[in-house]
Amino acid sequence: MGTPLAFRATAQWWRQTRRRLPTTIVVALLLPLGYLASLGIGIGHYVDRGDGWLAGVPYAAWLAPGLLAATAFQGAATDGLWSVYGAVKWAGQYKAQIATPLRPRDALLGHWAYIVLRMAIVAALELAVMATFGAWRRPTAALALPGAVLTGGAFAAALMAWAVTRETEGSFVVVQRFVITPLFLFAGTFFPLAELPAVLRWFAYATPLWHGVSLCRGLMVPGTSGAVMAANVAYLGVLAAAAMTVAVRSYERRLAP
Amino acid sequence: MADDVVIEAHGLVKRYGTNPTATPAVDGIDLAVRRGELFGFLGPNGAGKSSAMRMIACVSPRTGGELRVLGLDPDRDGRRIRARLGVVPQEDTLDLELNVADNLYVYGRFFDLPRRALRERIPALLDSVSLADRAEDRVDSLSGGMKRRLTIARAMVSDPELVLLDEPTTGLDPHARHLLWDRLRHLKDRGVTQVLTTHYMDEAEQLCDRLVVMDGGRIVAEGSPAELIAKHVSREVVELRFADGQAPADVGTQLAGIGDAVEAMSDRFQVFADDGDAAVAEVMTRGLHPRQVLVRRATLEDVFLKLTGRGLVD
Numbered sequence: 001m002g003t004p005l006a007f008r009a010t011a012q013w014w015r016q017t018r019r020r021l022p023t024t025i026v027v028a029l030l031l032p033l034g035y036l037a038s039l040g041i042g043i044g045h046y047v048d049r050g051d052g053w054l055a056g057v058p059y060a061a062w063l064a065p066g067l068l069a070a071t072a073f074q075g076a077a078t079d080g081l082w083s084v085y086g087a088v089k090w091a092g093q094y095k096a097q098i099a100t101p102l103r104p105r106d107a108l109l110g111h112w113a114y115i116v117l118r119m120a121i122v123a124a125l126e127l128a129v130m131a132t133f134g135a136w137r138r139p140t141a142a143l144a145l146p147g148a149v150l151t152g153g154a155f156a157a158a159l160m161a162w163a164v165t166r167e168t169e170g171s172f173v174v175v176q177r178f179v180i181t182p183l184f185l186f187a188g189t190f191f192p193l194a195e196l197p198a199v200l201r202w203f204a205y206a207t208p209l210w211h212g213v214s215l216c217r218g219l220m221v222p223g224t225s226g227a228v229m230a231a232n233v234a235y236l237g238v239l240a241a242a243a244m245t246v247a248v249r250s251y252e253r254r255l256a257p
Numbered sequence: 258m259a260d261d262v263v264i265e266a267h268g269l270v271k272r273y274g275t276n277p278t279a280t281p282a283v284d285g286i287d288l289a290v291r292r293g294e295l296f297g298f299l300g301p302n303g304a305g306k307s308s309a310m311r312m313i314a315c316v317s318p319r320t321g322g323e324l325r326v327l328g329l330d331p332d333r334d335g336r337r338i339r340a341r342l343g344v345v346p347q348e349d350t351l352d353l354e355l356n357v358a359d360n361l362y363v364y365g366r367f368f369d370l371p372r373r374a375l376r377e378r379i380p381a382l383l384d385s386v387s388l389a390d391r392a393e394d395r396v397d398s399l400s401g402g403m404k405r406r407l408t409i410a411r412a413m414v415s416d417p418e419l420v421l422l423d424e425p426t427t428g429l430d431p432h433a434r435h436l437l438w439d440r441l442r443h444l445k446d447r448g449v450t451q452v453l454t455t456h457y458m459d460e461a462e463q464l465c466d467r468l469v470v471m472d473g474g475r476i477v478a479e480g481s482p483a484e485l486i487a488k489h490v491s492r493e494v495v496e497l498r499f500a501d502g503q504a505p506a507d508v509g510t511q512l513a514g515i516g517d518a519v520e521a522m523s524d525r526f527q528v529f530a531d532d533g534d535a536a537v538a539e540v541m542t543r544g545l546h547p548r549q550v551l552v553r554r555a556t557l558e559d560v561f562l563k564l565t566g567r568g569l570v571d
Contacts, residue, residue: 002369012363016354092350098316099344100367100415101336256316257273 005102009110010117012093021118028075028122032067033129039063039190040133054192057137057221064135065144065220066189068126069212072119072152077180079115080159081172087111088164094255104251112160112244116153123148130220137221144216150233151212154240158208161247164254183209211235263419263450264290264313268322271308282308284474285322290452295445297468298454299461299557301567305474306454307347310423313452315339327418340368343412347423349404351396357383357407358392361414368415378414386410386440402433409440420444422453426460438463458557470561477564482557489563490555491517493533497526497540498549508545515539520562529555 017024040060047059054062087093087107094107102110123145130136163172186200187193187209193201204210215232218224271283283305290296298306311317313326315335324331326338351360358379365375383389386406391399399407405425412420425441426434441464444451455461461468462482470478470485478485486492495516505511508526512519516530526547530536533552540547561567 003366008367008369011366012352012355015359015363016352091353092346092348093352095346095348096350096352096364097367099314099339099342099346099350100364101340101369102367103336256318 005106006109006113009097009102009107010113012097013111013114014117017118021121024118025122025125028071029125029129031074032071032126035067036060036064036130036133054223057223058134060133061135061137061221062217063190064130064133065216066213068123068130068144068148068220069151069216070184070187070189070209071126072123072148073155073209073212074180074184075119075122076115076152076156077159077176079118080156081163081175082169083115084111084160084163085166085169085172088254089169094251098255104255105248107255108160108164108244108247108251112153112157112247115156116149119152119156120145120149123152135220138219140219144219147215147219147233148212150236150240151208151215154236154243155208157240157243157247161243161250164247165250183207188213208236208239261292262289262325263292263294263327264288264296264452265325266309266323269309269312269319269324270321271305271312271317272320281305281320281474283312286469286471286474286476288469288476288479290450292450293445293448294466295441295451295453295464297461297465298452298471299456299458299465299468299561300454300471301456304471306456306471307423308474309471310421310452310454314342314344314421340415341418343415343417343420345405345408345412345420345422345425347427349408351404351407351411353396356393356395357388357399360396360407361411364411365414370415375414382410382413383407385413385443387436400433402429402436405429405433405437406440409437413444418450420449420451422451424454424456426455426457434460458561462557468557470557470564472561472565478560485557485560486555489560491529492531492555493529493536494553494555494559495528495530495533495536495540496549496551496553497528497545497547498524499526500548504547505545511543511545512540515543527559529559 040063044059044063047054097107098104127142127145135141186196187204187207189209193204193210196204211232214224215229215236218229218232266286266288268285268287269283270281270285272279272281286309298309300306308317312319312324312331315326315331315338318332327341329338331338352363355363361379361382362375380389380392383392386409388403388407388410391403396404396407422441426437429437438460441451453464465482467481468479469476478489480488499508509519509521512526512528516528516536518529520527528536528540537550537552
């Protein structure tokens with residue numbers, strides 16, 4: 001059988017970016033670690049003087065898992081939109097791949113695996129730095145790595161399913177501004193959803209990012225029940241499976257009409 | 258199916274979308290390509306050549322009819338067939354982020370060629386397309402002709418039995434075209450079966466052992482370039498151009514009967530004849546005085562024009 005078909009495509013993406021990888025990873029780390037330093041320590045200084053709002057967890061430690069999930073989510077947004085579009089419209093990597101034994105589904109899975117791999121490297125480094133901020137407050141903290149990757153991976157699959165069907169990239173900026181950024185700000189990364197009005201709160205509960213934030217936070221700091229985390233995993237797992245199923249169809253339609 | 262038939266199609270149809278009344282891109286074509294042949298699809302843009310090629314390349318499921326490639330059914334054995342094909346797509350799909358050698362390496366890995374064997378093979382492949390000295394260069398820095406040659410080397414990386422080339426020289430300058438033709442003839446000498454699409458009649462004439470002429474999704478003629486010319490037009494063509502307003506109104510009638518056929522074009526008359534000079538003499542005898550007279554060999558363009566009433570390139 002040899003090398004799995006999808007991994008042969010992953011190898012192309014890996015080889016293409018491996019020289020730039022250290023740079024892109026440092027860039028990917030700057031934002032979350034910047035937030036962690038400025039908000040976690042700066043704002044945290046005031047938050048931690050308050051009324052025990054976060055059940056005794058210092059704000060920096062409480063914020064860290066949220067940023068971990070949000071970074072994976074944002075990475076998924078960039079890779080799942082532009083690099084997919086580029087592979088269809090500009091560089092033609094998919095077209096080259098499916099002229100060989102690879103099928104559209106292998107092009108999809110291979111690209112997705114690469115996106116997830118890069119996401120995992122970033123998340124692992126992030127998680128290591130977070131330990132120094134005292135954010136590992138439960139024995140399950142290391143499991144936040146697969147938690148963050150599940151969050152980003154599920155969302156990446158959903159975006160890929162859609163991005164591959166696009167004829168222009170104009171709508172990507174709209175998604176970035178009106179979906180990704182609001183979720184980043186309001187899906188529980190920076191403050192508990194209890195602070196939101198009920199309507200917005202329920203809206204936030206329905207988003208993949210909130211489930212990712214809740215899961216990573218539950219694994220790293222006390223305060224989340226096992227049942228909630230199980231629901232988070234189930235939500236993200238179902239999303240990933242459903243998005244992948246749709247993505248296989250949309251890749252086949254687009255690449256091999 | 259005979260062993261030496263590499264591609265066989267009967268009533269092959271391709272229709273895009275779900276509307277069953279939509280005009281098919283490929284409308285029931287029959288063909289057989291034999292091993293070692295250089296076979297061509299000639300036709301204008303939109304004739305259905307690329308759609309036919311995509312079905313043969315197993316990247317587009319057929320809507321109807323029969324198709325066998327290398328003795329296998331693309332619907333069932335697409336992967337196995339593609340593993341034995343080399344594809345040169347119409348647009349370059351080289352990875353611009355990788356250097357020249359890495360493009361071949363990554364592509365070879367799609368076929369799961371062993372890493373070491375691949376590394377050993379790449380210099381010879383690059384040499385075969387005169388790119389040996391560019392191995393470490395970025396693909397960006399190559400000219401259009403070099404990129405095409407690299408794409409051909411890439412298609413050969415898996416040592417394919419059948420090479421498919423979709424409009425291989427579109428957009429190339431004459432020098433680059435001739436270099437590329439040279440490479441294709443070289444492949445043919447090595448016994449590699451090749452199928453190409455083109456809308457250049459000179460390319461079809463220069464390269465193809467046999468070809469089909471396509472128009473509107475159908476095959477309108479089939480044969481070797483010489484056979485097609487012999488069958489559909491005469492050996493020579495006389496082009497007669499009259500100065501503006503100087504041609505007699507009934508010049509068409511006056512030319513009637515000269516050669517095998519006379520055609521009125523927007524800017525000239527064409528007389529098809531086996532002996533062009535004799536036809537010119539007859540024109541003069543009849544007292545007509547064209548501003549310009551040109552006797553030339555008949556080409557596939559004339560065949561296409563005769564069969565469809567239109568030129569190949571609009």
